[in-house]
Amino acid sequence: MNANTMPRRALFILLPLLLAAAVSAQAQSTAKPTAAGKWLDKRGHAPIHGDAAAGQTKSEVCRACHGQDGNTPVPTFPNLGGQRADFLYWELIELKHGYRYQSPMTEQLAPLSDQDVRDLAAFFASQPLAHAHDASADPAAIELGERIFHSGDAQRGVPPCQGCHGTNADGIAQRPGWPILQGQHPAYLAARLRAYRDGDPPNSSNDFIMNGVARGLDDAAIDGLAAWLVSRGGTQHQ
């Protein structure tokens, strides 16, 4: 290299570095700790098997909050009855191993073995799906929810929910790890969707999907989806 041109060339290269450093110093980092955070990988697992009868005997504590058949009258707790066993199992594992920040469920699941969790999942899956209804729902909200569920909202980048949760929100046979949504408590559904939308740190690989999906939902859309889903009632999943 020509010694005379060296300082000029060095300046040329250092200048963008200094500019970039200045820009970075001014910027407020909003990076979310998703890449380095703790999350459970729920992809690609073999189907789980559990003993529903054994699960019933182990479910006494659960039934106090989630109802005798897994369907609770408390609107902020999820219904478990008729849900998919694989989905329930992996949700419980997520809670048991503390992936969900400061959840009271973690302590309660701590003493259970993996087989216990499988049995519990099998038991609640064998129960009837909830028949929750919300008579106060606005028909316009239900219509909005149905439209988003089936068609999404292209302008906001929201894909149709039915792609992963089934045409009638009753799940997809090939995806046992993804939940049935119909008949779920609207308050619980709305709370979960708002948490996804507002960027709660993901606890599992599925949360990464939902964070992206819910990012374009406003409050009206979330309430509409919850209203439509509960209006679907519940039918026993086969």
Place this chain on the structure above:
Amino acid sequence: MSTIRLPLPLRALPLALTFALAPAIAADTGVGVDTWRANKFDPSAGAASQSVDHRGTSWLRSGELRTPTGYLYMCPAEDPHVDDFGAWIGYGVLQIGAVATSGDDRNALWNRYVDWDSGLVLGLLDYTWQRPADGTYANVRASRISEDDQYYQAVFGRAGSYKVQAFLRDMPNVLSRNARSLWDGVGSNTLTLPAGLTPAASTPQQVATVIAARPDQSLSVTRSKQGLGFNMYLSSQWTAYANLADEQRSGARPYGGPFFFNYPFPANGGVLETPKPIDDHTLNLNAGLRYASRSWRMELGYSGSFYRDRWTRYTYQMPFALWAVVPGSASAPLTTGQMAMEPDNDYHNVKASFTRKLPLDGELSLTASAGRMSQDDTLIAPIDCQGVFGIGLGGNLALGPANPFLFDCSKWNTPAALSRRTADMSIDTTLLDARASLRPTATLSLRGGLRFNRDDYRNGYLAWNPLTGDYGYIAENGSQGSIVPGEVGLFNPLRMASNLTRVRSMPLDLQTIDADVGADWRLGSANTLGATLALNRFEPTNRERTRLDDTSLKLTWVNRTTDWLTLRVNYTWKDSSGDRYNFDPYHHFYSTSLPGYVPPAAGTPSHTVEAMRKYDLSSRRTHKVDVMATVMPRDDMTISASLRGDWNSYDAVIGRRALNTNSATLQWEWQPRPTTSLSLYGAWDRSQLSLSNVQDQQAGAGVDPSLGGPNYALIGQWWLRDSQRNLYGGATLDHRIGHVRIDANWNYVQSRGLDDYSYAGSSALAYPGTVTGTGPGSGGFPAMTYRVQSFTVGVTVPIHQRVSLRVFDYYERGHVSDWHYAGFDANRIYDHRVYTDGGPQSYRANLVGVLLNVKL
């Protein structure tokens, strides 16, 4: 037009305009302006240096995803660190560091398309701003390896609305690092001999002394390009685009410089390898409108290209004296040769295409385009000489009837010696294309197309000198006529009535009509069969045939019987034939067509041997077979293999007789984890070209064109087999241990070319005296080999959440064996032959570098 390279600040004007004009205009990715920005330092344009996202490819499923043909997708890169600037967010990467080269680091092959230079480098600066509220974005991207190897790009736009981009790019092409130019003025259009050498009066020894004292110098051509592009949505259905790019080339490259044969005329003639100046620029422009609805698509577009060369010619001084082969005669000294540069060219093309959806899931497309290429350069004088040229009989260089082989330079070194002053040439192109496809059932698809294309040459040139009344082009800068009486390249009905010489330009009008029909039929879920019948008619003008028909049938079979295997088999049969082959369609372009031509007493020499069949118009039969298998033994592994054969048999006794190519490839890819990938690659191909020709025996005045006749006697026939074999190998490893990333890469290329020949008799050879006897024989040229291996090893260590350090080493070893350049290390002057380029050299070179990778 001058093409002086603009200083960087001026060339950056489009970049500045990008931001200034952005709000007024807008986006479509259909037409790009050199959208790929990369260099040899990082051919992946930044992708290779990005850390792989260890979370995998998709949240929806585990494992890696595959392309439709079964190959594994690469894992995506890690999320960037996003900074918040209020309404805007921003992210990017900066790679900055230093490299050091060692070994044979001046070698031209090592520096091909890159200008390695030890010192600081800006590997990559890539920063993006986005305003999520409305999708507005901006991006800057830059890399700088050296003064001649750098790029800068700026993009601004709004998603779904508009996009503006601008760029600057310099790319070097080092052609020689061991050139020794005899001439001063390299890079200019005037090459002069250095002090101590006298034009047309120097000896090879004097020239060799000068060359030996010259240091090795570099010959390279740098491309500097800048561009500006606009894309915009006018409505949800209409888009508009306009792109402008200007590229300058500057530098010099080894070229030619004829002064007639030297091999058959020892101590005479001249074969000069001159450094040709390169100083031109090309402006490319395209603009148009696109329309897309559910049932219609339409495009109206214009493209233009404007080439301008700074020079119309370059001249070089001739060091050696010429002498006439006729005893007692004198040859006028010729001191200067000239070479025309590429002519300025204007190209315009307008195109309209319409596509309509049809019932049965079908589509019909119609395209029409028309264009014109035109050249109107000022023509250069036929020769650059002073005084006289040619041969003076009896040693007398006085012009007059007694000296019919001597010519007056003043009547040839001026544009007044031309039949017109400018080129005034153009070629019109016409294209009509129609294509249709239908899918009458879920398992059957049909397609067909018809295409018509014409190239029409407008105007021609008759080489006629109004000052002398002579026709023709002066051969070899006048040297041929200064060595052999009468071979000046001219015809005159009064003075040179029997001279056979070219007198006109040759328009090569061409019309082609292509038609094809095809069908694909899915048999169950595992098999797909396809067939395509294509007919192509070529109708060239002023060629050996007026019509050539290609008929081809291609059969395809795709099998997916098992989940782990995709098998594809193609077979193509093709037959080419046409009307009668006329071995000499060129009568109109030679003096034989002019009034006053008088055939020599023994007759006019034949143009070539009657049995000659030029390969592009020869009848031939082709068979092609492709077998490709993609095997997926595991979800994280792919093995692909292919076998290919392409066999061409030509109906020719003289000319190309066969061209056969066979090849095989094998590739293995394994991605056990998102952060680990390995691959191996190997390929082999071999092609053999067989041709034959016949040496004329200078018998019967060369009149009889028949093979086996007195001139083209069978004893003069020879055969050549050119064999080319290539081997390729490669291996890659990318693995992360903890937070440390290790990457390694090996590439191997070996190419070997061999020419074997045989001959019916020694008179088939240019130098019969070099072999023993007069009978048949055979031989071969030494093998030409090219072998390059390269290794890269890199380690990337994170030293901060946003900062990592990459240390890498790139080692390359090349071995070149080309007998054409044998001995050039010691000598570049052989009699009257002057070689500038020392030829490709074997090398071992290394590049070690440290790069600081900062996530901005």
